[in-house]
Amino acid sequence: MQKKVLVIEDSRMAMNIVVKLIEKAGLEAVPAQSLTEAKHLFSHSIPEAFLCAIVDYSLPDAANGQAIDFCLDCVLPTIVVTGRMDYQTRSDVLSREVVDYIPKENAQTYDYLSRLLVRLERNKHIGVVVAGQDRASARHMLSLLKRHNFTTYEVTNAADTQQLLRENRNIKMVITGAEFDDQNSTALIANLRVDYAKERLAIISVCDNDNEMNSARYIKSGANDFLLKPFCHEEFLCRISQNIELIEHVEALTMMANTDFLTGLFNRRYFFDKLGPLVSNSPQAQALAVIDLDFFKQVNDTYGHDAGDGVLWKTSGLLKQHFSDAVIARFGGEEFCIFLPQTPPKLAFKRLENFRRELASTPMEIGAHSLSISTSIGLVTQLSADLGETISQADKLLYQAKSQGRNRIVSDIVLPAALSRVASC
Numbered sequence: 001m002q003k004k005v006l007v008i009e010d011s012r013m014a015m016n017i018v019v020k021l022i023e024k025a026g027l028e029a030v031p032a033q034s035l036t037e038a039k040h041l042f043s044h045s046i047p048e049a050f051l052c053a054i055v056d057y058s059l060p061d062a063a064n065g066q067a068i069d070f071c072l073d074c075v076l077p078t079i080v081v082t083g084r085m086d087y088q089t090r091s092d093v094l095s096r097e098v099v100d101y102i103p104k105e106n107a108q109t110y111d112y113l114s115r116l117l118v119r120l121e122r123n124k125h126i127g128v129v130v131a132g133q134d135r136a137s138a139r140h141m142l143s144l145l146k147r148h149n150f151t152t153y154e155v156t157n158a159a160d161t162q163q164l165l166r167e168n169r170n171i172k173m174v175i176t177g178a179e180f181d182d183q184n185s186t187a188l189i190a191n192l193r194v195d196y197a198k199e200r201l202a203i204i205s206v207c208d209n210d211n212e213m214n215s216a217r218y219i220k221s222g223a224n225d226f227l228l229k230p231f232c233h234e235e236f237l238c239r240i241s242q243n244i245e246l247i248e249h250v251e252a253l254t255m256m257a258n259t260d261f262l263t264g265l266f267n268r269r270y271f272f273d274k275l276g277p278l279v280s281n282s283p284q285a286q287a288l289a290v291i292d293l294d295f296f297k298q299v300n301d302t303y304g305h306d307a308g309d310g311v312l313w314k315t316s317g318l319l320k321q322h323f324s325d326a327v328i329a330r331f332g333g334e335e336f337c338i339f340l341p342q343t344p345p346k347l348a349f350k351r352l353e354n355f356r357r358e359l360a361s362t363p364m365e366i367g368a369h370s371l372s373i374s375t376s377i378g379l380v381t382q383l384s385a386d387l388g389e390t391i392s393q394a395d396k397l398l399y400q401a402k403s404q405g406r407n408r409i410v411s412d413i414v415l416p417a418a419l420s421r422v423a424s425c
C-alpha cells in the first residue's frame with residue numbers, strides 16, 4: 001500500500017514543492033494548511049497508513065510548534081521544516097523527539113528533505129548495532145536511530161556484536177564505543193574487518209573528545225568514520241545517513257557490474273567470479289547447462305528488436321521460476337548459463353526438460369503477436385574442476401543439440417530412450 005505523508009504548511013508555495021517531492025518519492029501527500037485541518041484529516045484516516053509528517057513550526061493557529069506536539073502525540077515520525085532559523089527555535093524543535101529539523105534556507109533544503117523521505121522508507125530494512133556505549137549514550141543513540149526507522153540492536157560485548165552480524169544480514173552499520181566487557185574497541189573493529197569489508201559494513205567509532213589520538217586509532221583499525229562526544233542530534237544523523245548511503249551506492253554499482261540490464265540475471269563475469277572457486281573445490285554432484293534460444297535472429301528480423309528483447313525477458317522470467325535455487329546468468333545474446341548445485345544428473349536433466357517443454361509448448365505473447373519459442377540445451381553433469389572447461393564442454397553439447405535439429409537437450413549422461421527423445425511441440 002502506498003504510504004501517506006501528512007503535510008501541515010500554510011505557505012502555498014512551500015506546500016506545492018513538498019507535495020511534489022512526496023509524490024516523486026512514491027508516497028501520497030495529505031495536505032493541511034492549519035493544525036485544525038490536520039486534526040480533522042488525521043481523525044478520518046488510518047494512523048498506520050502514515051510514514052511520517054512534515055510540519056511547519058509556525059502556523060496561523062499554532063504559532064509555537066503546537067503542530068509538532070500534535071504529530072508526536074499521534075506517534076507520527078515528524079520532520080520540521082521552518083523558515084525560522086534562530087537558535088531558540090532550533091533548540092526548541094530539537095528538544096522534542098523529532099526526526100529532523102530542516103531550515104528553509106535554499107534549494108538544498110528540499111533536496112535534503114527528498115532524500116530523507118526515501119531514507120525513512122528504506123531504513124526499515126537496515127539494521128544498526130549500538131555496541132559498547134555507556135547507558136545514557138546508548139539510549140540517546142537508539143532513540144535517534146529509531147526515529148529514522150532503523151532496526152536497532154544494542155550489545156555490550158564484542159562476542160555478541162559478531163554473533164548479531166552472523167544472524168542478521170540486514171545489519172549495515174555498527175556504532176562502537178569504548179565500554180566493552182570483553183575486548184577493546186580497536187580490537188573489535190579489526191576483528192570485524194576480517195569478515196566484513198568497508199563497503200559491506202560501516203563502522204562508526206564514537207570517542208571522547210579528551211584524547212585526540214583516538215579518532216586516528218579507530219580509523220587505522222578499520223572504522224569508516226568517527227564522531228567526537230558530545231555530538232549534536234543533526235550531526236549524528238547526517239553521519240549515519242551519509243555512511244549508509246555510501247554503502248548503498250557501492251551495492252548499486254556492484255549490482256550493475258554483476259547483472260545484465262535487460263533481464264536482471266547475473267552476467268558472465270559474475271558467473272565466473274562466483275562459481276569458479278566453488279566448482280574447483282567440489283565439482284561433484286553439480287550440473288551446468290548452456291541454454292540457447294532457437295532461430296532467435298528470425299524473431300528480431302520478423303517482429304523487431306523490441307519483440308526480441310521481450311522474448312529474452314520472458315525467457316529469463318521462466319528460468320527464474322524453474323530454477324530459483326540455481327545460479328543463472330545471461331552470457332550474451334540469446335545464450336544463458338545455469339549452474340545447479342547439489343543436483344544429481346537425472347534430476348538436472350528432468351528439471352531442464354520440464355523447462356524446455358514448457359517454453360516450447362506455451363506461445364509467448366509479445367505485443368499483438370503470439371510467438372513459438374524453443375531452446376537447445378547442452379548439459380554437463382560430470383564437472384571438471386576448471387569452470388571454463390566445463391562451459392566449453394556444455395557448448396559442444398549445445399552445438400550437437402542444434403545440429404541434431406534443435407529444441408532438445410544433449411547431455412553427458414546416458415539416459416533411457418524415453419527421456420532423451422525429442423519432444424514434439
Ligand SMILES: Nc1nc2c(ncn2[C@@H]2O[C@H](COP(=O)(O)OP(=O)(O)OP(=O)(O)O)[C@@H](O)[C@H]2O)c(=O)[nH]1
Nearest residue numbers: 292293294295296297298300305306308309333334
Ligand atoms: N533483441 C535482441 N537481440 C539480440 C540481443 N543480443 C543479440 N541479439 C540477436 O540475437 C541474434 C542471434 O542470432 P544467431 O546467433 O544467428 O542465432 P539464432 O538465430 O538463434 O540461430 P541458432 O542459435 O542457430 O538457432 C542476432 O540477430 C543478434 O543480433 C539483444 O540483447 N536483444
